[in-house]
Amino acid sequence: MTLMGEERIAIVFDYDGTLIDTMKIKAASYLNAFESVFSTPCSLKDKILESQKRTAGAHRFIQLSDTLGILGLTATDEEKERWSTIYSSLNEKALAKVQLFPSVEKTLDYLKQKGFQLFAVSGIPEHEFLAELSRKRLMRFFIEAKGGDKPAFLASLKQRGFRIALFAGDTSYDQKAAADAGVLFFRVNSDKDIRSLLSYIENMEKIPHGKSL
Incomplete structure:
Protein backbone atom coordinates (compact mmCIF):
# COMPACT_ATOMS: atom_id res chain seq x y z
CA MET A 1 0.00 0.00 0.00
CA THR A 2 1.38 3.39 -0.97
CA LEU A 3 -0.50 6.14 0.80
CA MET A 4 0.79 9.62 0.15
CA GLY A 5 -0.80 12.19 2.41
CA GLU A 6 -1.01 15.88 1.72
CA GLU A 7 -1.85 18.96 3.73
CA ARG A 8 -5.23 19.39 2.08
CA ILE A 9 -6.53 16.03 3.31
CA ALA A 10 -7.91 15.99 6.86
CA ILE A 11 -8.70 12.86 8.84
CA VAL A 12 -10.75 13.41 11.98
CA PHE A 13 -11.06 10.72 14.64
CA ASP A 14 -13.79 10.42 17.19
CA TYR A 15 -12.48 9.08 20.50
CA ASP A 16 -14.98 7.03 22.50
CA GLY A 17 -15.83 3.82 20.68
CA THR A 18 -13.48 4.66 17.81
CA ASN A 32 -25.36 5.41 37.47
CA ALA A 33 -24.98 9.19 37.31
CA PHE A 34 -28.58 9.65 36.18
CA GLU A 35 -29.98 7.43 38.94
CA SER A 36 -27.80 9.17 41.52
CA VAL A 37 -29.07 12.65 40.68
CA PHE A 38 -32.68 11.99 39.68
CA SER A 39 -33.44 8.98 41.94
CA THR A 40 -35.21 7.10 39.17
CA PRO A 41 -36.53 3.58 39.92
CA CYS A 42 -34.97 0.44 38.44
CA SER A 43 -38.03 0.05 36.22
CA LEU A 44 -36.79 2.98 34.09
CA LYS A 45 -33.31 1.53 33.55
CA ASP A 46 -34.04 0.24 30.04
CA LYS A 47 -35.48 3.57 28.87
CA ILE A 48 -32.47 5.46 30.21
CA LEU A 49 -30.02 3.12 28.49
CA GLU A 50 -32.04 3.19 25.26
CA SER A 51 -31.81 6.99 25.20
CA GLN A 52 -28.08 6.90 25.95
CA HIS A 59 -22.72 16.28 23.48
CA ARG A 60 -23.59 14.95 26.93
CA PHE A 61 -26.17 17.66 27.65
CA ILE A 62 -27.97 16.80 24.41
CA GLN A 63 -28.08 13.21 25.64
CA LEU A 64 -29.34 14.29 29.04
CA SER A 65 -32.07 16.44 27.50
CA ASP A 66 -33.23 13.49 25.42
CA THR A 67 -33.39 11.16 28.42
CA LEU A 68 -35.24 13.69 30.56
CA GLY A 69 -37.73 14.27 27.76
CA ILE A 70 -38.43 10.57 27.30
CA LEU A 71 -39.05 10.16 31.02
CA GLY A 72 -41.12 13.34 31.27
CA LEU A 73 -38.71 14.89 33.75
CA THR A 74 -37.21 18.35 34.12
CA ALA A 75 -33.91 19.36 35.68
CA THR A 76 -32.46 22.51 37.17
CA ASP A 77 -29.11 23.82 35.98
CA GLU A 78 -27.63 22.69 39.30
CA GLU A 79 -28.92 19.15 38.78
CA LYS A 80 -27.54 19.06 35.24
CA GLU A 81 -24.11 20.18 36.41
CA ARG A 82 -24.15 17.70 39.30
CA TRP A 83 -25.05 14.89 36.91
CA SER A 84 -22.24 15.95 34.55
CA THR A 85 -19.72 16.02 37.40
CA ILE A 86 -20.68 12.54 38.60
CA TYR A 87 -20.68 11.22 35.04
CA SER A 88 -17.18 12.62 34.47
CA SER A 89 -15.88 11.16 37.72
CA LEU A 90 -17.23 7.69 36.96
CA ASN A 91 -15.83 7.79 33.43
CA GLU A 92 -12.41 8.94 34.56
CA LYS A 93 -12.07 6.07 37.01
CA ALA A 94 -13.23 3.47 34.49
CA LEU A 95 -11.37 4.77 31.43
CA ALA A 96 -8.03 4.65 33.21
CA LYS A 97 -8.24 0.86 32.94
CA VAL A 98 -9.38 0.69 29.31
CA GLN A 99 -6.82 0.18 26.56
CA LEU A 100 -6.80 1.56 23.03
CA GLN A 113 4.30 9.97 8.78
CA LYS A 114 2.55 10.03 5.40
CA GLY A 115 1.63 13.66 5.89
CA PHE A 116 -2.09 13.49 6.60
CA GLN A 117 -3.51 16.19 8.85
CA LEU A 118 -4.95 14.36 11.86
CA PHE A 119 -7.55 15.75 14.25
CA ALA A 120 -9.40 14.31 17.24
CA VAL A 121 -12.89 15.22 18.45
CA SER A 122 -15.21 14.15 21.23
CA GLY A 123 -18.56 15.11 22.70
CA ILE A 124 -17.10 15.29 26.22
CA PRO A 125 -15.97 18.65 27.69
CA GLU A 126 -12.72 19.76 26.09
CA HIS A 127 -10.61 19.87 29.26
CA GLU A 128 -11.58 16.27 30.04
CA PHE A 129 -10.90 15.19 26.47
CA LEU A 130 -7.44 16.75 26.34
CA ALA A 131 -6.57 15.20 29.70
CA GLU A 132 -7.69 11.78 28.46
CA LEU A 133 -5.66 12.06 25.25
CA SER A 134 -2.62 13.01 27.31
CA ARG A 135 -3.10 10.03 29.64
CA LYS A 136 -3.24 7.71 26.64
CA ARG A 137 -0.23 9.46 25.04
CA LEU A 138 -2.17 10.28 21.87
CA MET A 139 -1.73 14.05 21.62
CA ARG A 140 1.53 13.59 19.72
CA PHE A 141 -0.41 12.33 16.69
CA PHE A 142 -2.88 15.22 16.32
CA ILE A 143 -2.41 18.78 15.19
CA GLU A 144 -5.61 19.73 17.04
CA ALA A 145 -8.10 18.13 19.43
CA LYS A 146 -11.55 19.53 20.20
CA GLY A 147 -14.12 18.51 22.78
CA GLY A 148 -17.78 19.45 23.04
CA ASP A 149 -19.32 20.24 19.65
CA LYS A 150 -18.32 17.71 16.99
CA PRO A 151 -20.69 18.99 14.26
CA ALA A 152 -19.33 22.54 14.55
CA PHE A 153 -15.75 21.34 14.25
CA LEU A 154 -16.51 19.20 11.21
CA ALA A 155 -18.31 22.11 9.56
CA SER A 156 -15.27 24.34 10.16
CA LEU A 157 -13.09 22.12 7.95
CA LYS A 158 -14.64 23.65 4.83
CA GLN A 159 -13.20 27.03 5.78
CA ARG A 160 -9.72 25.53 6.21
CA GLY A 161 -9.24 24.68 2.56
CA PHE A 162 -8.98 20.89 2.79
CA ARG A 163 -9.53 19.12 -0.51
CA ILE A 164 -10.95 16.06 1.26
CA ALA A 165 -12.05 15.51 4.85
CA LEU A 166 -12.86 12.17 6.46
CA PHE A 167 -14.49 11.56 9.83
CA ALA A 168 -13.92 8.18 11.49
CA GLY A 169 -16.61 7.60 14.11
CA ASP A 170 -18.67 4.85 15.69
CA THR A 171 -22.28 6.05 15.96
CA SER A 172 -25.20 7.08 13.77
CA TYR A 173 -24.90 10.54 15.35
CA ASP A 174 -21.32 10.73 14.05
CA GLN A 175 -22.45 9.65 10.59
CA LYS A 176 -25.15 12.33 10.48
CA ALA A 177 -22.70 14.98 11.70
CA ALA A 178 -20.35 14.03 8.86
CA ALA A 179 -23.14 14.14 6.27
CA ASP A 180 -24.36 17.53 7.50
CA ALA A 181 -20.82 18.91 7.29
CA GLY A 182 -20.24 17.46 3.82
CA VAL A 183 -17.34 15.22 4.81
CA LEU A 184 -16.76 11.52 4.20
CA PHE A 185 -17.54 9.03 6.96
CA PHE A 186 -15.94 5.73 7.95
CA ARG A 187 -17.54 3.68 10.74
CA VAL A 188 -15.27 2.11 13.35
CA ASN A 189 -16.58 -0.37 15.90
CA SER A 190 -13.61 -2.70 16.30
CA ASP A 191 -9.88 -3.08 15.80
CA LYS A 192 -10.62 -4.77 12.47
CA ASP A 193 -12.24 -1.54 11.30
CA SER A 199 -7.51 0.77 2.47
CA TYR A 200 -10.44 3.16 2.57
CA ILE A 201 -8.11 6.15 2.68
CA GLU A 202 -6.10 4.81 -0.24
CA ASN A 203 -9.26 4.74 -2.37
CA MET A 204 -10.33 8.12 -1.03
CA GLU A 205 -7.08 9.67 -2.26
CA LYS A 206 -7.95 8.71 -5.83
CA ILE A 207 -10.57 11.46 -5.93
CA PRO A 208 -9.30 13.83 -8.66
CA HIS A 209 -7.67 17.09 -7.66
CA GLY A 210 -10.03 19.99 -8.03
CA LYS A 211 -12.99 17.88 -6.95
CA SER A 212 -14.14 18.49 -3.39
CA LEU A 213 -16.59 16.55 -1.25
Whole structure:
Protein backbone atom coordinates (compact mmCIF):
# COMPACT_ATOMS: atom_id res chain seq x y z
CA MET A 1 0.00 0.00 0.00
CA THR A 2 1.38 3.39 -0.97
CA LEU A 3 -0.50 6.14 0.80
CA MET A 4 0.79 9.62 0.15
CA GLY A 5 -0.80 12.19 2.41
CA GLU A 6 -1.01 15.88 1.72
CA GLU A 7 -1.85 18.96 3.73
CA ARG A 8 -5.23 19.39 2.08
CA ILE A 9 -6.53 16.03 3.31
CA ALA A 10 -7.91 15.99 6.86
CA ILE A 11 -8.70 12.86 8.84
CA VAL A 12 -10.75 13.41 11.98
CA PHE A 13 -11.06 10.72 14.64
CA ASP A 14 -13.79 10.42 17.19
CA TYR A 15 -12.48 9.08 20.50
CA ASP A 16 -14.98 7.03 22.50
CA GLY A 17 -15.83 3.82 20.68
CA THR A 18 -13.48 4.66 17.81
CA LEU A 19 -9.97 4.73 19.24
CA ILE A 20 -10.93 3.11 22.53
CA ASP A 21 -13.67 0.57 23.30
CA THR A 22 -15.80 2.50 25.80
CA MET A 23 -19.41 1.83 24.86
CA LYS A 24 -20.32 -0.41 27.81
CA ILE A 25 -18.38 1.74 30.28
CA LYS A 26 -20.03 4.96 29.12
CA ALA A 27 -23.49 3.38 29.30
CA ALA A 28 -22.93 2.18 32.87
CA SER A 29 -21.55 5.56 33.98
CA TYR A 30 -24.43 7.41 32.32
CA LEU A 31 -27.03 5.24 34.06
CA ASN A 32 -25.36 5.41 37.47
CA ALA A 33 -24.98 9.19 37.31
CA PHE A 34 -28.58 9.65 36.18
CA GLU A 35 -29.98 7.43 38.94
CA SER A 36 -27.80 9.17 41.52
CA VAL A 37 -29.07 12.65 40.68
CA PHE A 38 -32.68 11.99 39.68
CA SER A 39 -33.44 8.98 41.94
CA THR A 40 -35.21 7.10 39.17
CA PRO A 41 -36.53 3.58 39.92
CA CYS A 42 -34.97 0.44 38.44
CA SER A 43 -38.03 0.05 36.22
CA LEU A 44 -36.79 2.98 34.09
CA LYS A 45 -33.31 1.53 33.55
CA ASP A 46 -34.04 0.24 30.04
CA LYS A 47 -35.48 3.57 28.87
CA ILE A 48 -32.47 5.46 30.21
CA LEU A 49 -30.02 3.12 28.49
CA GLU A 50 -32.04 3.19 25.26
CA SER A 51 -31.81 6.99 25.20
CA GLN A 52 -28.08 6.90 25.95
CA LYS A 53 -27.42 4.41 23.16
CA ARG A 54 -29.53 6.26 20.59
CA THR A 55 -27.81 9.59 21.28
CA ALA A 56 -24.30 8.17 21.73
CA GLY A 57 -21.74 10.50 20.20
CA ALA A 58 -23.72 13.66 20.92
CA HIS A 59 -22.72 16.28 23.48
CA ARG A 60 -23.59 14.95 26.93
CA PHE A 61 -26.17 17.66 27.65
CA ILE A 62 -27.97 16.80 24.41
CA GLN A 63 -28.08 13.21 25.64
CA LEU A 64 -29.34 14.29 29.04
CA SER A 65 -32.07 16.44 27.50
CA ASP A 66 -33.23 13.49 25.42
CA THR A 67 -33.39 11.16 28.42
CA LEU A 68 -35.24 13.69 30.56
CA GLY A 69 -37.73 14.27 27.76
CA ILE A 70 -38.43 10.57 27.30
CA LEU A 71 -39.05 10.16 31.02
CA GLY A 72 -41.12 13.34 31.27
CA LEU A 73 -38.71 14.89 33.75
CA THR A 74 -37.21 18.35 34.12
CA ALA A 75 -33.91 19.36 35.68
CA THR A 76 -32.46 22.51 37.17
CA ASP A 77 -29.11 23.82 35.98
CA GLU A 78 -27.63 22.69 39.30
CA GLU A 79 -28.92 19.15 38.78
CA LYS A 80 -27.54 19.06 35.24
CA GLU A 81 -24.11 20.18 36.41
CA ARG A 82 -24.15 17.70 39.30
CA TRP A 83 -25.05 14.89 36.91
CA SER A 84 -22.24 15.95 34.55
CA THR A 85 -19.72 16.02 37.40
CA ILE A 86 -20.68 12.54 38.60
CA TYR A 87 -20.68 11.22 35.04
CA SER A 88 -17.18 12.62 34.47
CA SER A 89 -15.88 11.16 37.72
CA LEU A 90 -17.23 7.69 36.96
CA ASN A 91 -15.83 7.79 33.43
CA GLU A 92 -12.41 8.94 34.56
CA LYS A 93 -12.07 6.07 37.01
CA ALA A 94 -13.23 3.47 34.49
CA LEU A 95 -11.37 4.77 31.43
CA ALA A 96 -8.03 4.65 33.21
CA LYS A 97 -8.24 0.86 32.94
CA VAL A 98 -9.38 0.69 29.31
CA GLN A 99 -6.82 0.18 26.56
CA LEU A 100 -6.80 1.56 23.03
CA PHE A 101 -7.79 -0.72 20.19
CA PRO A 102 -4.53 -2.61 19.42
CA SER A 103 -3.95 -1.09 15.96
CA VAL A 104 -4.65 2.54 16.89
CA GLU A 105 -1.15 3.85 17.60
CA LYS A 106 0.40 2.06 14.63
CA THR A 107 -2.30 3.43 12.31
CA LEU A 108 -2.07 7.00 13.62
CA ASP A 109 1.71 6.98 13.40
CA TYR A 110 1.60 5.67 9.83
CA LEU A 111 -0.89 8.32 8.72
CA LYS A 112 1.05 11.10 10.40
CA GLN A 113 4.30 9.97 8.78
CA LYS A 114 2.55 10.03 5.40
CA GLY A 115 1.63 13.66 5.89
CA PHE A 116 -2.09 13.49 6.60
CA GLN A 117 -3.51 16.19 8.85
CA LEU A 118 -4.95 14.36 11.86
CA PHE A 119 -7.55 15.75 14.25
CA ALA A 120 -9.40 14.31 17.24
CA VAL A 121 -12.89 15.22 18.45
CA SER A 122 -15.21 14.15 21.23
CA GLY A 123 -18.56 15.11 22.70
CA ILE A 124 -17.10 15.29 26.22
CA PRO A 125 -15.97 18.65 27.69
CA GLU A 126 -12.72 19.76 26.09
CA HIS A 127 -10.61 19.87 29.26
CA GLU A 128 -11.58 16.27 30.04
CA PHE A 129 -10.90 15.19 26.47
CA LEU A 130 -7.44 16.75 26.34
CA ALA A 131 -6.57 15.20 29.70
CA GLU A 132 -7.69 11.78 28.46
CA LEU A 133 -5.66 12.06 25.25
CA SER A 134 -2.62 13.01 27.31
CA ARG A 135 -3.10 10.03 29.64
CA LYS A 136 -3.24 7.71 26.64
CA ARG A 137 -0.23 9.46 25.04
CA LEU A 138 -2.17 10.28 21.87
CA MET A 139 -1.73 14.05 21.62
CA ARG A 140 1.53 13.59 19.72
CA PHE A 141 -0.41 12.33 16.69
CA PHE A 142 -2.88 15.22 16.32
CA ILE A 143 -2.41 18.78 15.19
CA GLU A 144 -5.61 19.73 17.04
CA ALA A 145 -8.10 18.13 19.43
CA LYS A 146 -11.55 19.53 20.20
CA GLY A 147 -14.12 18.51 22.78
CA GLY A 148 -17.78 19.45 23.04
CA ASP A 149 -19.32 20.24 19.65
CA LYS A 150 -18.32 17.71 16.99
CA PRO A 151 -20.69 18.99 14.26
CA ALA A 152 -19.33 22.54 14.55
CA PHE A 153 -15.75 21.34 14.25
CA LEU A 154 -16.51 19.20 11.21
CA ALA A 155 -18.31 22.11 9.56
CA SER A 156 -15.27 24.34 10.16
CA LEU A 157 -13.09 22.12 7.95
CA LYS A 158 -14.64 23.65 4.83
CA GLN A 159 -13.20 27.03 5.78
CA ARG A 160 -9.72 25.53 6.21
CA GLY A 161 -9.24 24.68 2.56
CA PHE A 162 -8.98 20.89 2.79
CA ARG A 163 -9.53 19.12 -0.51
CA ILE A 164 -10.95 16.06 1.26
CA ALA A 165 -12.05 15.51 4.85
CA LEU A 166 -12.86 12.17 6.46
CA PHE A 167 -14.49 11.56 9.83
CA ALA A 168 -13.92 8.18 11.49
CA GLY A 169 -16.61 7.60 14.11
CA ASP A 170 -18.67 4.85 15.69
CA THR A 171 -22.28 6.05 15.96
CA SER A 172 -25.20 7.08 13.77
CA TYR A 173 -24.90 10.54 15.35
CA ASP A 174 -21.32 10.73 14.05
CA GLN A 175 -22.45 9.65 10.59
CA LYS A 176 -25.15 12.33 10.48
CA ALA A 177 -22.70 14.98 11.70
CA ALA A 178 -20.35 14.03 8.86
CA ALA A 179 -23.14 14.14 6.27
CA ASP A 180 -24.36 17.53 7.50
CA ALA A 181 -20.82 18.91 7.29
CA GLY A 182 -20.24 17.46 3.82
CA VAL A 183 -17.34 15.22 4.81
CA LEU A 184 -16.76 11.52 4.20
CA PHE A 185 -17.54 9.03 6.96
CA PHE A 186 -15.94 5.73 7.95
CA ARG A 187 -17.54 3.68 10.74
CA VAL A 188 -15.27 2.11 13.35
CA ASN A 189 -16.58 -0.37 15.90
CA SER A 190 -13.61 -2.70 16.30
CA ASP A 191 -9.88 -3.08 15.80
CA LYS A 192 -10.62 -4.77 12.47
CA ASP A 193 -12.24 -1.54 11.30
CA ILE A 194 -9.17 0.46 12.35
CA ARG A 195 -7.02 -1.81 10.20
CA SER A 196 -9.44 -1.46 7.27
CA LEU A 197 -9.25 2.32 7.44
CA LEU A 198 -5.98 2.49 5.50
CA SER A 199 -7.51 0.77 2.47
CA TYR A 200 -10.44 3.16 2.57
CA ILE A 201 -8.11 6.15 2.68
CA GLU A 202 -6.10 4.81 -0.24
CA ASN A 203 -9.26 4.74 -2.37
CA MET A 204 -10.33 8.12 -1.03
CA GLU A 205 -7.08 9.67 -2.26
CA LYS A 206 -7.95 8.71 -5.83
CA ILE A 207 -10.57 11.46 -5.93
CA PRO A 208 -9.30 13.83 -8.66
CA HIS A 209 -7.67 17.09 -7.66
CA GLY A 210 -10.03 19.99 -8.03
CA LYS A 211 -12.99 17.88 -6.95
CA SER A 212 -14.14 18.49 -3.39
CA LEU A 213 -16.59 16.55 -1.25
